[in-house]
Amino acid sequence: MLLSDAFESLFNFQKALDSFRASNWLDSSLSSGGPYPPVNVFRKGDDFVVLMELPGMNKADLDIRVKGKTIHIAGTKSADYAATASVHRRERLAGRFDRAVTVPVEIDAEKVNAEYSNGMLALFLPRAERDKPRLIKVA
């Protein structure tokens, strides 16, 4: 099954936009910091969920910080083998990364939840209470 039509069309739309304005200028992407890891951002009611694929990480090597509307993810990914092994094929990437993602709402830093399982990092970013729209009753 495909993820969802909505996801598929969004992905293709963004790819088309990106290729339209593509230039190799500093090889950077929309947000600040490096472009790795690629993120998918979802909305769940008022809150945001940021997912990224980071296989083979050590939880202790992840550094996640939140401030205001921005979440900052840094870490080191390694793929090392015993020195006695002779490597036939090397496709997995290793190195450090540093990325900042900005969401359009104020995040409640106290309630941010990060989960790392099966090589996926999921960040649950609840919208700060003070940022939510208030219902005004006409007196």
Next chain:
Amino acid sequence: MTTAQELAVQPKKELASKDEKTVPARYFVPSTDIYETEDALTLVMEIPGVEKQDISVNLENDVLQVEAKIDFAKYEGLEPVYAEYNVGHFARSFALSNKIDQNGISADLKDGVLTLTLKKAKQAVARRIAVG
């Protein structure tokens, strides 16, 4: 030694399969490292987001087939707003030489990294010959 460099984004490669799938789904080729030690050949592949029970490793006619499936149910109730990478299952196959002991294959999944250890067949392990 390799830790100093900055990571670049590696676009996911979609699997171009000889046989078509009967259900609509995207399959990607997992990044794989292969290395050999004295007594075994080890394949290390990245399959983020796959649960242990959704992996199938098949060995038939010297072809090792690995298929790992994503559980899309986890994405229910999530509305996509920004997408940078595509999501799909993983599949890849490797032709093995007959140096592999076909019964001695073990698999281990940890943090989205699948490690397959293929023991070499007895006759393929190098034997040191002492000069008498």
